[in-house]
Amino acid sequence: MAHLENAPAENLDAMADELALAAAVMGFEPNSLKIMAHRPEILRGFMALSAAVLGPEAKLAPGLRQMIAYIASAAAGCNYCQAHTAHGAHERGVSAEKIENLWSYETDDLFSDAERAALALAQAAGSVPNRANQAHFDALKRHFTEAEICEIVAVISTFGFLNRWNDTMATPLEESPLAFAEAHLLGSEWKPERHK
Secondary structure, eight states: OOSSOOOOHHHHHHTHHHHHHHHHHHSSOOHHHHHHTTSHHHHHHHHHHHHHHHSTTOSSOHHHHHHHHHHHHHHHTOHHHHHHHHHHHHHTTOOHHHHHTGGGTTTOTTSOHHHHHHHHHHHHHHSSSOOOOHHHHHHHHTTOOHHHHHHHHHHHHHHHHHHHHHHHHTOOOOHHHHHHHHHHTGGGTOOOGGGO
16 A cells, blocks of 8 residues: 555646656556655656656667666565566567566576676666676676666666655556566566555
8 A cells, every 4th residue: 555645636737747748658647656746846857857868869779778677676676666667668579578587687598698788787786785896887888888878877776766766655556567567577576565
């Protein structure tokens, strides 16, 4: 059960454009943003950051961004964000099989060396304490430009905020990411209880 309800109707009405934009991108209005709308200026600031990191000007492939966010979220222990990012990766063309095997990225043939490097940093940087080190960046530099590496870290960091927000708030999962996660993530220690 969520620790806070959605923002009052007048706040949601005032943020209708922002919520509609999120729904257009994600396929549903995320409950996390409806709760965040208690403070519209925080929601607007977060939406601006999200657009810069995940929007159409992004350099990385959308599916890779979602896989990076998934691994960082799993390392941080946020089941809400794991459901969202797994669902988002699938919506952006990543196969269900690849999503189900994300925790085997180091050895599974479904993953390229570039993906392995990005996911290894996501796992290390999403952990507490942060375990990112020079070896992670050396591996990334073999496959990505500095701008792309900056974006990888920005994805991890943006989801660091969301991981803390949603796990702290016990944000309830929406129907479509919940259904996808229940179908594809239950074998990976994913547990929806906090977010139902």
